[in-house]
Amino acid sequence: MSGPVRLLPSRRPWRPTFLELIRQTGNVYLSARGAGVSRSTPYALAARNPAFAAEWARAEADAADALEAEARRRALEGSDPLLMFLLRGLKPERYRERIDVRVDLRRRAARVAERLGIPVDEVLERVERLAREDA
Numbered sequence: 001m002s003g004p005v006r007l008l009p010s011r012r013p014w015r016p017t018f019l020e021l022i023r024q025t026g027n028v029y030l031s032a033r034g035a036g037v038s039r040s041t042p043y044a045l046a047a048r049n050p051a052f053a054a055e056w057a058r059a060e061a062d063a064a065d066a067l068e069a070e071a072r073r074r075a076l077e078g079s080d081p082l083l084m085f086l087l088r089g090l091k092p093e094r095y096r097e098r099i100d101v102r103v104d105l106r107r108r109a110a111r112v113a114e115r116l117g118i119p120v121d122e123v124l125e126r127v128e129r130l131a132r133e134d135a
Helices: 015-025 028-035 040-048 050-076 080-090 105-116 120-134
Strands: none
Touching (some): 028 040
């Protein structure tokens, strides 16, 4: 009488399939599943095998490049939000969103001075001193 059947791990090479699927999907779970291994298997191998880790990084870079190319295609075909997103990433100095915050320090200092009963210039001098000490 025999016991339960135990499945032996597959010796089928999974790395090429995993790397190709990473290139196509950019998704570790789907790539590992498609290669017939658990999600943790590629991570374990990458931790002990720098060559595999480098191949994986190149495959992820390829996936990112393909995604960027598709985003560019869609942006040029008429997606204004996607177009702006790409421009902000490529030229942030020109296309980033700006928030202009201005504080009228003298007006604020005048309110504080009035509450404390001291001259405005004294409040401003204290603020400048604190700013220098903080820098």
